[in-house]
Amino acid sequence: MPESQLIEGDQVRIGKQIVLPLHKAIEISLKSLKTRFWRSIITMGGIILAIAFLTTILGTNAFMEGLRLAAEAMRESDDDDEREAGKALEEVLRRKGYDVAGSTFSEGAEGGGLTKRQAKEIWLVSLAVFVAFVGIMNAMLMSVTERFREIGTMKCLGALDSFIVKLFLLESSFQGALGTLIGIVGGLIVTVLQLSIGFGFGNIFGRFLEVMFLVSLFKGLGLAFIVGAVVSVLGAIWPALTAAKMQPVAAMRMEA
Amino acid sequence: MLEQTIVRTKDVKKIYVMGGEEVHALRGINLEIRAGEYISIMGPSGSGKSTLFNMVGGLDKPSSGKVYIDEVDVAQLDAYELAWLRCRKIGYVFQTFNIIPVMTALENVTLPMVFAGLTADEARDKGVMLLEKVGLGDRVSHKPFELSGGQQQRVAIARSMANDPAIILADEPTGNLDLTTGTDIINLLKAMNNESGVTVISATHDMKMLDVSDRIVWIRDGRIDRIDERANIDIKIGEVDGER
Numbered sequence: 001m002p003e004s005q006l007i008e009g010d011q012v013r014i015g016k017q018i019v020l021p022l023h024k025a026i027e028i029s030l031k032s033l034k035t036r037f038w039r040s041i042i043t044m045g046g047i048i049l050a051i052a053f054l055t056t057i058l059g060t061n062a063f064m065e066g067l068r069l070a071a072e073a074m075r076e077s078d079d080d081d082e083r084e085a086g087k088a089l090e091e092v093l094r095r096k097g098y099d100v101a102g103s104t105f106s107e108g109a110e111g112g113g114l115t116k117r118q119a120k121e122i123w124l125v126s127l128a129v130f131v132a133f134v135g136i137m138n139a140m141l142m143s144v145t146e147r148f149r150e151i152g153t154m155k156c157l158g159a160l161d162s163f164i165v166k167l168f169l170l171e172s173s174f175q176g177a178l179g180t181l182i183g184i185v186g187g188l189i190v191t192v193l194q195l196s197i198g199f200g201f202g203n204i205f206g207r208f209l210e211v212m213f214l215v216s217l218f219k220g221l222g223l224a225f226i227v228g229a230v231v232s233v234l235g236a237i238w239p240a241l242t243a244a245k246m247q248p249v250a251a252m253r254m255e256a
Numbered sequence: 257m258l259e260q261t262i263v264r265t266k267d268v269k270k271i272y273v274m275g276g277e278e279v280h281a282l283r284g285i286n287l288e289i290r291a292g293e294y295i296s297i298m299g300p301s302g303s304g305k306s307t308l309f310n311m312v313g314g315l316d317k318p319s320s321g322k323v324y325i326d327e328v329d330v331a332q333l334d335a336y337e338l339a340w341l342r343c344r345k346i347g348y349v350f351q352t353f354n355i356i357p358v359m360t361a362l363e364n365v366t367l368p369m370v371f372a373g374l375t376a377d378e379a380r381d382k383g384v385m386l387l388e389k390v391g392l393g394d395r396v397s398h399k400p401f402e403l404s405g406g407q408q409q410r411v412a413i414a415r416s417m418a419n420d421p422a423i424i425l426a427d428e429p430t431g432n433l434d435l436t437t438g439t440d441i442i443n444l445l446k447a448m449n450n451e452s453g454v455t456v457i458s459a460t461h462d463m464k465m466l467d468v469s470d471r472i473v474w475i476r477d478g479r480i481d482r483i484d485e486r487a488n489i490d491i492k493i494g495e496v497d498g499e500r
Contacts, residue, residue, distance in 0.1 A: 018339050019373050035358040153354040158343020158371040249315040
């Protein structure tokens with residue numbers, strides 16, 4: 001369509017399309033986040049806390065899974081002392097409230113469904129993630145309301161609806177990615193501190209540090225990152241569409 | 257230059273429904289604006305002045321009647337074509353300046369050029385040239401909060417000229433400025449009008465604007481009350497304390 005319904009004789013010709021290159025959109029989004037730094041931090045707050053909580057749960061479970069597997073390996077050892085140590089470790093795990101018969105979290109269904117503890121954790125994490133989602137949506141909607149003049153002006157300058165959507169989704173993605181990373185680091189720190197108190201700092205980085213623990217941990221961190229990214233983008237969709245629907249005449253409004 | 261019609265309205269009516277009642281903002285406007293003209297739309301608040309201004313700027317569509325910009329019926333344009341029209345054919349100057357706060361003066365001026373597909377180098381060179389033209393060659397890297405109101409309005413005027421539009425639409429361009437700065441802005445718009453032949457359409461309350469206008473369209477109760485040619489009106493401009 002671009003080339004031409006505007007053409008009337010030789011009066012008007014559309015030579016180039018209306019464009020917003022991705023690198024320019026990224027530049028504008030980053031500048032916007034930098035200029036509105038504190039608001040961005042507040043928007044990120046929800047996702048940081050939710051992802052930190054998720055990371056703590058997944059990290060702790062990964063560690064417990066590592067311990068359970070270590071205990072299992074020790075019990076099957078030919079060495080009597082090793083078998084005794086394995087039993088003692090299982091006893092410690094039971095005292096801490098972990099199910100040593102099956103897996104502690106992600107593969108719990110194999111052992112006959114989720115334990116009460118797992119179900120509670122899933123519920124709490126889901127709630128935290130949902131609160132983060134609503135928080136992002138609310139903050140972004142407020143941002144759209146405050147930025148009516150900027151959005152209207154961009155439209156007067158020729159921005160298409162899709163440019164506005166692109167800018168808001170990019171902003172939200174950057175906030176989500178950074179918030180998720182901060183949340184993961186924060187969650188890991190809390191996990192290590194919490195486990196250090198429960199099991200002793202040396203044990204975490206020494207005896208119990210099994211390969212399976214690392215695999216589970218990285219799986220957990222990957223999951224946390226995906227959840228953070230998806231929630232950030234989903235939370236921004238409605239506000240971005242609201243902004244895109246704003247009419248250019250909004251730029252003329254006088255009230256601040 | 258003055259023969260070609262750039263904006264034409266044909267029996268334009270605009271009805272808003274507010275609280276279940278119909279408000280007739282425009283009651284049949286027939287107006288022709290010629291290319292290269294400097295035209296002021298004047299009228300009291302609630303007269304329909306802003307509604308007419310939005311119509312001729314392609315910012316709003318009439319309830320009935322037609323608005324032609326460069327002989328193209330605006331109502332027939334889809335979203336993409338309207339965006340193209342706003343980007344390439346019309347430059348906007350606002351009462352509240354509307355400089356994008358996260359961008360420097362130069363970035364504000366080059367944004368419409370980016371939308372129009374110019375390369376970064378082309379846009380930067382043209383942006384600097386336009387900022388120099390409005391007297392802000394030494395302010396290209398300044399953010400809006402580092403600029404005075406008058407300087408922000410100059411940036412807005414440079415931005416409105418970014419894609420060499422056929423029309424500049426200025427909505428109360430001096431409304432938020434002091435007398436001296438307001439006069440500077442009016443002179444700058446007139447200089448643009450003279451130098452590049454761009455049509456300037458301004459909604460205003462500022463009587464100083466009348467002196468530079470080719471024609472003044474007076475709106476009252478949603479109708480054109482009268483259209484004065486500049487040559488036919490006698491304006492005596494005095495000076496106020498503090499004004500140059």
